[in-house]
Amino acid sequence: MRPRFALPDMVAEILVATARAAALKLGVPMAVAVVDAEGGAQWFARQDGTLPISTDIAMNKAYTAAVIRMPTDELGRVAQPGAALYGIGNGHGGRIVLFGGGFPLCLDDRVVGGIGVSGGSVEQDMAVAKAALHQLAAMAEWAKRMPGLWLGETLPPQALAEVVAALRRALPELENASAGDAAAAIGGVALALS
Amino acid sequence: MQTSETQVADLVRKILEQMSIAPSTPQGDGLYPTVDAAVEAAIVAQRQLLELSLEKRGEIIANIRCRVLEANKRVAAMAVEETHLGRVEDKIRENILCVEKTPGIEDIRPVALSGDHGLMLLEYAPVGVIGALTPITNPTGTFINNTIGMVAAGNAVVFNCHPSAKETSREMIRLLHGAIVEAGGPAGLIGMAFEPNLDTANALVAHPKVNMLVATGGKGVVDVVLRSGKKAIGAGAGNPPCLVDETANIRRAAEAITNGASVNNNIFCICEKEVIVVQEVEDALIKFMQETGKVYLLSPEEAERVTKLVVVDGHINGSYIGRNVQVILKDAGITVNDACRLAIFRAEADHPLVWLEQMMPVLPIVRVKNVKEGIAFGVKVEKGNRHTAIMHSTNIDNLTAFARAVQTTIFVKNAPCYAGIGLGGEGHTSFTIAGPTGEGLTSARTFTRQRRCTLAESFRII
Numbered sequence: 001m002r003p004r005f006a007l008p009d010m011v012a013e014i015l016v017a018t019a020r021a022a023a024l025k026l027g028v029p030m031a032v033a034v035v036d037a038e039g040g041a042q043w044f045a046r047q048d049g050t051l052p053i054s055t056d057i058a059m060n061k062a063y064t065a066a067v068i069r070m071p072t073d074e075l076g077r078v079a080q081p082g083a084a085l086y087g088i089g090n091g092h093g094g095r096i097v098l099f100g101g102g103f104p105l106c107l108d109d110r111v112v113g114g115i116g117v118s119g120g121s122v123e124q125d126m127a128v129a130k131a132a133l134h135q136l137a138a139m140a141e142w143a144k145r146m147p148g149l150w151l152g153e154t155l156p157p158q159a160l161a162e163v164v165a166a167l168r169r170a171l172p173e174l175e176n177a178s179a180g181d182a183a184a185a186i187g188g189v190a191l192a193l194s
Numbered sequence: 195m196q197t198s199e200t201q202v203a204d205l206v207r208k209i210l211e212q213m214s215i216a217p218s219t220p221q222g223d224g225l226y227p228t229v230d231a232a233v234e235a236a237i238v239a240q241r242q243l244l245e246l247s248l249e250k251r252g253e254i255i256a257n258i259r260c261r262v263l264e265a266n267k268r269v270a271a272m273a274v275e276e277t278h279l280g281r282v283e284d285k286i287r288e289n290i291l292c293v294e295k296t297p298g299i300e301d302i303r304p305v306a307l308s309g310d311h312g313l314m315l316l317e318y319a320p321v322g323v324i325g326a327l328t329p330i331t332n333p334t335g336t337f338i339n340n341t342i343g344m345v346a347a348g349n350a351v352v353f354n355c356h357p358s359a360k361e362t363s364r365e366m367i368r369l370l371h372g373a374i375v376e377a378g379g380p381a382g383l384i385g386m387a388f389e390p391n392l393d394t395a396n397a398l399v400a401h402p403k404v405n406m407l408v409a410t411g412g413k414g415v416v417d418v419v420l421r422s423g424k425k426a427i428g429a430g431a432g433n434p435p436c437l438v439d440e441t442a443n444i445r446r447a448a449e450a451i452t453n454g455a456s457v458n459n460n461i462f463c464i465c466e467k468e469v470i471v472v473q474e475v476e477d478a479l480i481k482f483m484q485e486t487g488k489v490y491l492l493s494p495e496e497a498e499r500v501t502k503l504v505v506v507d508g509h510i511n512g513s514y515i516g517r518n519v520q521v522i523l524k525d526a527g528i529t530v531n532d533a534c535r536l537a538i539f540r541a542e543a544d545h546p547l548v549w550l551e552q553m554m555p556v557l558p559i560v561r562v563k564n565v566k567e568g569i570a571f572g573v574k575v576e577k578g579n580r581h582t583a584i585m586h587s588t589n590i591d592n593l594t595a596f597a598r599a600v601q602t603t604i605f606v607k608n609a610p611c612y613a614g615i616g617l618g619g620e621g622h623t624s625f626t627i628a629g630p631t632g633e634g635l636t637s638a639r640t641f642t643r644q645r646r647c648t649l650a651e652s653f654r655i656i
Binding site: 142145146149159162166169185192194 | 199202205207209210212213388555635
């Protein structure tokens with residue numbers, strides 16, 4: 001792994017899939033967005049029946065969390081009238097969201113992106129986003145526990161895709177690799193190689 | 195979990211091989227799946243190191259010092275959190291000491307001798323690959339100190355840490371390996387098996403391509419390396435007595451003992467493990483120690499309770515080693531304030547804590563009639579470790595008499611124990627104090643073999 005400013009898109013995809021699975025469990029259709037550290041859109045998914053406004057809110061939550069480098073619910077608390085950041089929502093073309101559901105994505109204490117979830121209550125949105133955060137932590141842990149994979153330079157995207165495809169074919173043969181573990185392992189490999 | 199991680203990593207390597215994406219410059223992070231892999235990488239890296247200039251080696255050492263200082267707080271906190279040994283603020287000092295006072299390449303300056311028959315040049319050559327076994331007690335300091343010394347001497351190192359400090363040790367490997375590679379040094383120059391345990395330790399000791407073994411820890415590990423058939427350097431346990439006679443500057447002695455015996459909660463092997471005081475100054479010493487505000491004097495009844503807690507069946511209760519005094523005393527039903535660093539008590543000569551290496555901030559104080567009796571008793575409780583002794587006195591005859599009698603590698607006069615490893619004392623530092631094998635405070639020169647080069651008749655220019 002090297003210092004970075006965005007997640008490999010494969011990892012972003014896994015995070016979105018994790019969030020979708022969590023939303024399905026809750027039975028609430030949701031929109032999920034992942035952006036890079038500058039707030040640029042990277043991956044998006046919307047389940048059937050999601051509230052129309054959630055598309056925009058999910059992307060804006062991810063954007064807010066990435067560019068301000070803090071969860072949107074925390075930002076909301078310090079942006080109240082009389083608090084330190086009151087008025088921060090006025091700029092940025094109205095993209096700043098001041099309620100929960102957006103979180104920065106961090107690797108080694110460095111913000112590498114943001115995730116935003118919208119569609120349920122704020123608590124449900126936050127719970128779904130946190131499932132993705134846990135998945136990212138699991139992937140980072142995998143990457144750390146597989147020493148010596150880093151080749152000194154980032155593997156080209158196509159080669160990485162091939163490696164992961166080969167890995168997916170082989171993974172069912174690995175002992176004790178449950179579905180969540182397998183996703184964490186694949187994401188960990190993607191992190192370790194890029 | 196662990197198996198499948200190794201499996202996945204191996205699988206990925208295989209896939210990469212099949213796709214013929216050969217790692218162009220496999221840098222890695224110094225952690226290897228097996229001891230064998232670490233040793234093989236170390237052999238290659240050591241050869242590469244020798245091809246670099248000495249100046250480059252100096253730059254590598256300088257970068258190690260720099261990067262460790264940057265990460266100091268993080269690794270210090272990590273070590274205390276993982277091992278529950280010592281105090282974060284003291285670990286930070288320990289790491290600074292190792293960074294600043296571990297000698298680098300200046301330690302292997304050659305010696306030249308010229309005379310009627312020409313010139314003799316003595317050079318300190320590397321031994322090759324060193325297997326270094328590190329303890330649970332000072333994972334950060336030992337890694338820093340050993341890496342700087344061994345690499346400065348031109349060696350590669352394969353570490354094996356105590357399993358209970360493996361997270362911190364892995365982080366130290368990543369940090370030190372990263373610093374070496376960043377400065378242009380070869381990858382793999384230092385390494386460790388990712389999952390260090392007794393098996394990897396045995397594999398390292400027995401590995402035919404490891405040229406020298408350095409063991410820092412207890413008697414057990416030192417015995418193992420000494421039986422290995424390889425050149426071995428061992429740093430074992432100690433039970434340093436601290437003798438205070440009637441001529442000492444008692445206030446200064448009280449402060450020095452308080453600071454020395456409580457540093458990192460007494461886990462250094464050099465820490466004052468028992469105080470022996472001449473009876474006429476005993477009360478003054480205890481009073482002045484209490485006046486530092488960092489010492490709690492246990493009543494005889496409290497001392498008994500604490501002893502029952504920390505000594506079980508004649509052995510030290512491991513769960514209290516290196517813990518804060520508040521934690522230990524709380525379990526004995528005693529509450530002390532946060533400023534307190536050390537508990538002391540008046541002990542009889544046969545008290546178990548006088549004779550055991552307690553490695554916790556509970557310090558027995560034994561009264562003796564006079565300095566002669568104190569010297570004899572000090573020698574006895576040092577138990578022939580010949581490790582460290584401390585004495586507070588202004589009488590040079592007494593100081594000399596104890597130093598002669600106790601025969602320790604380190605003898606500290608009128609200062610806290612840690613002055614003996616360069617913290618507030620002159621001289622370089624070492625966290626591998628080779629008493630049993632006689633090298634003393636190890637440094638780069640220790641990890642070399644001497645080579646002589648003679649030129650007859652010429653090069654005497656006077």
